[in-house]
Amino acid sequence: MKKVNLRELYPDVYKTDHFVEVTEDVLETIRSAERAEAAYDRRMYRYKAHYSLDCDNGIENAILLKPQAPEMLLEEKQFQEQVYAAVMKLPEKQAKRIYARYYLGMTVNEIAEVEGVDPSRVRDSIRRGLKQLVKYF
Structure with a gap:
């Protein structure tokens, strides 16, 4: 020994x-x-x-990527639904811009190019929309 x-x-x-x-x-x-x-x-x-x-x-x-428990998957799905519902309560332009930015992964410049507006307007709109989303949570 x-x-x-x-x-x-x-x-x-x-x-x-x-x-x-x-x-x-x-x-x-x-x-x-x-x-x-x-x-x-x-x-x-x-x-x-x-x-x-x-x-x-x-x-x-x-x-590294352990499978999640069914409870965690259900909670995550419910949270995503809540976030999506909160985003849809925003004004239409803000909702579209936030959706494009965070769900579709587009950059602020890409969104501004598609809409034909200045990127600072898109950036400010997204920032204001995120501030309003904080109120829902």
């Missing part, structure tokens, strides 16, 4: 030394994980890879 300092493995949890006896198999697993992490860091530094090196197999996406 070997002793392992948990503060070295989990510095954010253990602020002081805390020794635990582990078997040779566990110690070898810990050491191999440390070696693999060090090799990963070396590859990232060597190839200037400031992105994930395991992006093809989908593991990272599966961890």
Whole structure:
């Protein structure tokens, strides 16, 4: 049995030394994980890879993008419906401009070009509309 300092493995949890006896198999697993992490860091530094090196197999996406619970999906859908209803209560031009800006992803300049107006008018209209939306929530 070997002793392992948990503060070295989990510095954010253990602020002081805390020794635990582990078997040779566990110690070898810990050491191999440390070696693999060090090799990963070396590859990232060597190839200037400031992105994930395991992006093809989908593991990272599966961890980062966890499926939402049905309750969360329902709450999100209801919130989107409330926001849409609030936007539709605004004057027609403001509603169209906010819809184009935030739902369709158009820029202020693109909206102004389509409407044939100055971009500052569109920007001010959207700003006023957002202030009115705050009242609904």
